[in-house]
Amino acid sequence: MPVTTADIWNTWLLYPDLAGEVDTINIHILPYWEKIKAVDFEPFFKETYKKVKDMYKNKPVTIGEFGWPSQGYNNQAAVASSQNQATVIRRFLLLAKQEGFSYNLIEAFDQPWKGSDEGSVGQYWGIFDANRHQKFEMRGEVLVEPYWFIQMVAAAIIGAILTFFGLRNQNINFLHAFTYGLAAQGISLVSLCRLFILLFTT
Numbered sequence: 001m002p003v004t005t006a007d008i009w010n011t012w013l014l015y016p017d018l019a020g021e022v023d024t025i026n027i028h029i030l031p032y033w034e035k036i037k038a039v040d041f042e043p044f045f046k047e048t049y050k051k052v053k054d055m056y057k058n059k060p061v062t063i064g065e066f067g068w069p070s071q072g073y074n075n076q077a078a079v080a081s082s083q084n085q086a087t088v089i090r091r092f093l094l095l096a097k098q099e100g101f102s103y104n105l106i107e108a109f110d111q112p113w114k115g116s117d118e119g120s121v122g123q124y125w126g127i128f129d130a131n132r133h134q135k136f137e138m139r140g141e142v143l144v145e146p147y148w149f150i151q152m153v154a155a156a157i158i159g160a161i162l163t164f165f166g167l168r169n170q171n172i173n174f175l176h177a178f179t180y181g182l183a184a185q186g187i188s189l190v191s192l193c194r195l196f197i198l199l200f201t202t
Helices: 009-013 018-022 038-055 082-099 112-116 148-166 174-200
Strands: 023-029 062-068 103-105
Touching: 009 018, 009 023, 023 038, 038 062, 038 082, 038 148, 082 103
Parallel strands: 023 062, 062 103
Antiparallel strands: none
């Protein structure tokens, strides 16, 4: 039975003796963890894949893990966002089709249970969220939040109303009024975003 092991790409370069024990070179290439910008992932991937491929010409090389998180902390130049995830995954799928290599995407679904071990980013590598809703389309324009303009306008209006009624009978200075206005706008925006998520993902 053919066997292999799962390791990050540079492990195979550092420990070539490992290749003698496997039938397939199975590598993980995760540009996010390498602090690579989303727009620069493709040349980085090609260069990395070529290094391993050139070193092991007589064995097939497969991609054990490839992906990008949709939320979480930024790893320096690597920004975790829905837009970047959609762009990177779609471009990677095109590249895989062109080059004909075998691959495995991580993950199919978001995994909330990973929060205790991998922080705010480990939970959000799925193409589907934890409720099995697809995060983005595989074709057409990359649009992960189609209601952003409506949310922005509605939040501005609600924030203005809150500010007006909250300050109309108050005798406060400009700084306090300005701070109150910013807080009202922020609360309105966050509340509306949560409302839209509930309405359009259930």
